[in-house]
Amino acid sequence: MNHSESVDQNAVLRARTLLLGSGTINIHEAVDAYRLLAEVSPAVYLPRLAQALLEFGTADPRNPETRLTVVTEAAAAARRMEPAEPRRAALLRKALEACEQELTVLGRTEQARSVSEELARAVRGEEGSR
Template identity: 85%
Template sequence: MNHRESVDHDAVLRARTLLLGSGTINIHEAVDAYRLLAEVSPAVYLPRLAQALLEYGTADPRDPGTRLAVLTEAAAAARRMAAAEPRRAGLLRKALEACEQELTLLGRTEQARSVSEELARAAGSEERDR
């Protein structure tokens, strides 16, 4: 079975309707919708997913473990974006900076250092692309 056959088309329709509706949705609903839609149309929805995860991770979760998981997912979504996506570098930088800060606050300095190194590589790559 290919990817298209395994997609729940009703769920995709519900997610799109939720995002396009005139009502206010909370960040949890937006993240869930973007997660689903990013699987169907990554070029369109991965940047939106990364942005929503960043907003959620830097504003909402009080639990440091949850915050780190959300920020790590934001970085992963940004990494999956096409290199030609104009917002990729900025979203990846913001996600990595937030991950590094959270890891430092949790006392996980070795992992924070690893994220810092990735951040430096990403910044160098961004400079070369200009």
């Protein structure tokens, strides 16, 4: 049994309907829908999940710990994308920059340095693929 078979198909249908509906949804609802749909169709929904998480993590002036949690999830989603995904490099770069910023705000300099190193590798890889 693959993973998509273990996901509640009614929940998948509700998530798709929510995203395709004519009404407006808030970022929390969008993130929840993309989280679920990324389990079923990662190639399609991981980029959307990463983008929504970045919007959510940088738009709302919550505390740095909460922002760090959200942008860290965005980075994880970007890492899980297929290397051939055109938006992967940009989303990963944005997410890592946001992680580094929040870690710096929190005074976690060693962790920020580690993220900075990953960011540098990602940028080099992006430049090498051009």
